[in-house]
Amino acid sequence: MKYRLIGVALIVLALGLSSHAFATPSNLLNVLRQASLIFLSASGLTLVIVGAGLDLSVGANLGLSACFAAAAIKATGTLSSGFAAGVACGIAVGLLNGLMVTKLRVPPFIATYGMLWMLYGVNYWYMKGDTIYGFPPDFRALGSGDLLGVPIPVYLMTIGLLAGGIFTRYTTYGHEVYAIGANAEAARLSGIPVGSRLILLYTLSGAMAGLAGVIYLARLNSAEAGIGSPLLLPAIAAVLIGGTSLFGGSGGLAGTLIGAIILTLVLNGMNLLGINSNWQPLVTGVIILIAALIDSVTRRHAELHA
Amino acid sequence: MASLARVPGVAFLLVALGIVFSIFAHGFATLSNLLNIGIQSSTLLLLALPMTFIIMTEGLDLSMGAVLGLTGVILASVLVAGNSLIAAFGAALGVGLAFGIANGLFVVKLGLPPFVTTLGTLGIAQGMALVLTGGESVAGIGPALPKLYASKWAGIPFSILVALSMYAVFHFLLYYTRFGNYVFAIGGNREALVLAGVPAGVFHVSVYALAGLMAGFAALLLTGRMNSGHPTAAMGMEFDAIAAVIVGGTERQRGNGWLPGTVLGVLAVGVLRNGLNVMALPSSLQVASIGLLLIAALLIDSIRRIKP
Numbered sequence: 001m002k003y004r005l006i007g008v009a010l011i012v013l014a015l016g017l018s019s020h021a022f023a024t025p026s027n028l029l030n031v032l033r034q035a036s037l038i039f040l041s042a043s044g045l046t047l048v049i050v051g052a053g054l055d056l057s058v059g060a061n062l063g064l065s066a067c068f069a070a071a072a073i074k075a076t077g078t079l080s081s082g083f084a085a086g087v088a089c090g091i092a093v094g095l096l097n098g099l100m101v102t103k104l105r106v107p108p109f110i111a112t113y114g115m116l117w118m119l120y121g122v123n124y125w126y127m128k129g130d131t132i133y134g135f136p137p138d139f140r141a142l143g144s145g146d147l148l149g150v151p152i153p154v155y156l157m158t159i160g161l162l163a164g165g166i167f168t169r170y171t172t173y174g175h176e177v178y179a180i181g182a183n184a185e186a187a188r189l190s191g192i193p194v195g196s197r198l199i200l201l202y203t204l205s206g207a208m209a210g211l212a213g214v215i216y217l218a219r220l221n222s223a224e225a226g227i228g229s230p231l232l233l234p235a236i237a238a239v240l241i242g243g244t245s246l247f248g249g250s251g252g253l254a255g256t257l258i259g260a261i262i263l264t265l266v267l268n269g270m271n272l273l274g275i276n277s278n279w280q281p282l283v284t285g286v287i288i289l290i291a292a293l294i295d296s297v298t299r300r301h302a303e304l305h306a
Numbered sequence: 307m308a309s310l311a312r313v314p315g316v317a318f319l320l321v322a323l324g325i326v327f328s329i330f331a332h333g334f335a336t337l338s339n340l341l342n343i344g345i346q347s348s349t350l351l352l353l354a355l356p357m358t359f360i361i362m363t364e365g366l367d368l369s370m371g372a373v374l375g376l377t378g379v380i381l382a383s384v385l386v387a388g389n390s391l392i393a394a395f396g397a398a399l400g401v402g403l404a405f406g407i408a409n410g411l412f413v414v415k416l417g418l419p420p421f422v423t424t425l426g427t428l429g430i431a432q433g434m435a436l437v438l439t440g441g442e443s444v445a446g447i448g449p450a451l452p453k454l455y456a457s458k459w460a461g462i463p464f465s466i467l468v469a470l471s472m473y474a475v476f477h478f479l480l481y482y483t484r485f486g487n488y489v490f491a492i493g494g495n496r497e498a499l500v501l502a503g504v505p506a507g508v509f510h511v512s513v514y515a516l517a518g519l520m521a522g523f524a525a526l527l528l529t530g531r532m533n534s535g536h537p538t539a540a541m542g543m544e545f546d547a548i549a550a551v552i553v554g555g556t557e558r559q560r561g562n563g564w565l566p567g568t569v570l571g572v573l574a575v576g577v578l579r580n581g582l583n584v585m586a587l588p589s590s591l592q593v594a595s596i597g598l599l600l601i602a603a604l605l606i607d608s609i610r611r612i613k614p
Contacts (some may be wrong), residue, residue, distance in 0.1 A: 055423065106604050109366065109421040110548065114597045117545050121594030128588075225590075233429050236422070246419050278441060282433020289426035292418045300417070 004243065004258045011265045019272040021281035021301070022205050029151055029263070031268050032212065033144075036157035037219065038260040042235040043160050044205030046256045047168070049239055051201050052248025053182040054108040057097060058209045060119035063228020065089040065213030067123055070132040079139045087207055093119065094206015098199035116232070124225040131204035133222030143219025153162040153215055157257070160208070177201065181248030185236060233284040238263050241292035282294035309366060316554050316570040316604050319599075323574060327581035334584045341463070348469035349531070352524040354564070354572050355476040355548040356517035361551050362493040362563035363513055365420040366411060370521045370547060372431035373405045377525035379435045381426035381451075382444035382535025391450040398462075399522040406518015410511030435537035444535035447458035455530030465527045465611060472523070473569060480565050490563065542593065549596050550575045553603040574599065 006185060016023040041058055048055045093115065100111040104105070145152045155239030168174035179187040180194050188194045216231075217223050242259030243250025269281055328335040353370050360367050379400040384394035405427055410509025412423040457464050480486035488509040491499045499506040531536050556563045575596055582592045 056421075056425075061505065100601065100604075104601070104604055104608050106601075110552070110600075113368070113421075113545060113551070114600050117542055118544075118594045118597035121590045121592070121597070124590030125588055125594070233425070236425060240422070246422055276437070276440075278431060278436035282427040282437065285426045285431075285433060288422065288429065289418075291410075292422045292426065293416060295577025296417050 003257070004262070008250075008258065008262055008265070011269070015269040015272070018271045020025060021272050022269065025123065027268070027272075028094050029154075031043065031264050032149040032154050033219075035212055035257075035260040035264040036142075036151070036153040037212060037216055038159070038234050038238050038264060039157050039232075039257050039291055040153070040160060040215060041209055042256050042260060043164055043199075043233055043253055045235055046242070046251065046253055047164070047177060048205045048245050049107075049246060049252055050069045050181045050248060051177045051198060051283030052184060053101060053201060054112060054246075055066075055094075055097060055202060055205045056112040056232065056236075057093060057111060057115040057119060059228040059230070059232030060095045060116045060123070061090055061206055061209040062213040062231055063226070064093070064123045064126075065069060065210035066217040066227050067132070067161065067223045067225065069214045069217055071126075073135060073139065074132055075078075079136065080180060082217075082238070083214055085208040086217070088207040088238065090208070090210015090213065091203055092206070092207070094203040095199065095205065098202030101202065102139050102195040102198050105169070108175055120225075120229070123228075127223075127225040129225070131222055131224040133295040137219070140218050140221055142220075143215050143217070153219070156211075156215065161253055161257055168252055173197070173200070178249055181250070183249070187206060191248075230280075233288065234267075236251045236262075237284050237291065238293060240288060243295075245295050246292065248296075254285065259291075307438075308579065315603065316567055316574055317465040318612070319553070319603070320570055320574050320577065323577045327577065328447070331581045331584040334581055336350065339580065341466075343573070343576045343580045344397050344469075345463055345531075346458075346580065347572050348465040348525050348541065348552065348573065349527045350546055351469045351569065351572045352429040352472055352549045353517075353543060354568050355472060356520045357544070357547045358476075358551045358554075358556050358563055358565055358568045359489050359513045360420075360479070360517055361548070361556050362489055363496075363510060365514070366548070367409060367424045367433055367514065367517050368428040368544055369405060369409060369424040370517060371540045371543040371545070372428040372435070373402055373518060373521040374543060375525050375537050376405075376435040376438075376521040376527060377402045378529045378532075379439055379444055380445050380536050381525045381529050382601040383438065384449060386444060390450075391454065395526055398525040399519060401455075401519045402522020402525070403515060403520070404518065406515040407511065409518065410514030411476050413514060414510045432537070439535070440538050441537060445533075447534060449531065451526070451530050452533055455527070457471065463529070468527060472520075473565075477565055479562070485512070489513060493518075493563070507598070519574050533603045544585060546575050546596060549600040555601060563571060 021027055034115040041062055042067050045055050045058050068089045072085035074081035097112050097115055100106045101108050142152055149153065164207040168177065176187065176192045176197055179192060180197055184194055238259035239256050242255030244252065244255055268281065270279060270283065333339060357367060357370065380401055381394045381398040384397045385391065403572055409427055412418045416460065455464055459467050480489060488499065488504060492506055492510050497504055521544050528540060532539060550571035551568050553574055554564065554567030556567060578595055578599060579592045582595060
């Protein structure tokens, strides 16, 4: 964690020196706003990975939830219906993922990767190439508004971080997640209902993706079928940079928050330095590989010295 | 029933799909359409063959679609620059191979989980394709490739001929060479192989290298078919390939691979896409239906395993 905070400081310093537009309050708040969206979409995913699972469908789930939320708001005119539609869609998808992984014993990455493409398919079919745009100001405030000078998504991120922290540190459920991730068989033998815990984790990941979808919609003020596709790689990258191990059993939400901030700083910096956004998937891919490499090396190091 | 149980599920599936579409999809069961399915499936087969090896070795390659997109763009760009088809094809093969070797080294030598490695290289390949093209199609590739693609040898379209010969090569590799034995063994018990003094790592990296090479090879067919290169043309095609391999009966555990099953799986995916297309279902729902096909196959598989 110490190294990651130093990393943040170094990136901030480098960007502050190389771009005048970087160290302005509005840009820094913008970075936080962007990071909080990545954090929300990656928070449930973090817990799934802690439990030694994987959810590759978060981006697609976020996109479909955002589109359903948009359609619900347009159809009913009430914001709560949009909220409910988005989160319900997210939960349903997460539950399906959990059932596939636990009941059908499909490897998580195949199940959730299949889910990714199914959700894309459903979304493109549902939207028929349309864009739904123009939402009431009080809904848009959720994504682009401020409260006491701080972006509202940042408050949501803080709530998510605190709730997740309490869940992982102070509840039996939370401890069981780490136990399952470290050794599922041992966890089962010590009486933890592994299957139902995993279903809960995937459902939680889906719910957070759905919630992030609603916030993302409020931020963009428009929804089209491809809305979630650029968000999978950043979510995975944030989790990995944050130090949650892909092998399960270690890591947490605070790391993912830092990971989301680091990633956003890099992408924001590229933007300010005038680098074409086409470079973003490439850079994110490289970051994922480096982070995974560090994860693997630390793990081997830990095993050698265990 | 005992003999029926030995028939792979994918064969039933293929027959069932064929019957359903012959009845409900007007224009499905014509010779030209069936030939069309073969042509459309040939690119997918080139990805699914090495994907079978990778899945047998308990791995995964999510980058194949993106690498195919990138090599397609490179192939087209080299042609547009006025070079020969051989040079362009060589460039595509080289880039594909480089990605494959990188994937293999990351997975085998550095011990990274395959899905995260190939997710990373997916991002890199996709990003490179976007940066190279600015997101635009690469058109004006000249007459050489379209002419080759449209050619027929003994009445067989070029792409089907390529797919058939590549199947022969992979069949030979898997069932008649030491490399093939090791592919089975790496998935079955890699530790034993290493203890027996076999350089399992080299063979394991080769499996990924082969996948990258074939993605570059498939660029020839994809670019020939589309008459241009497009950075996102093959996005998600690795999912079709994974679905085809698993529907075809290759298991992720114990090195249980079955190459003829992969051909049937590719045909099942091809028939499903084509049939839904003939029924004028939007392509978005075709993608969703392949996801359903995969889940159905896995469901049948788990039921069969529970009930011996």
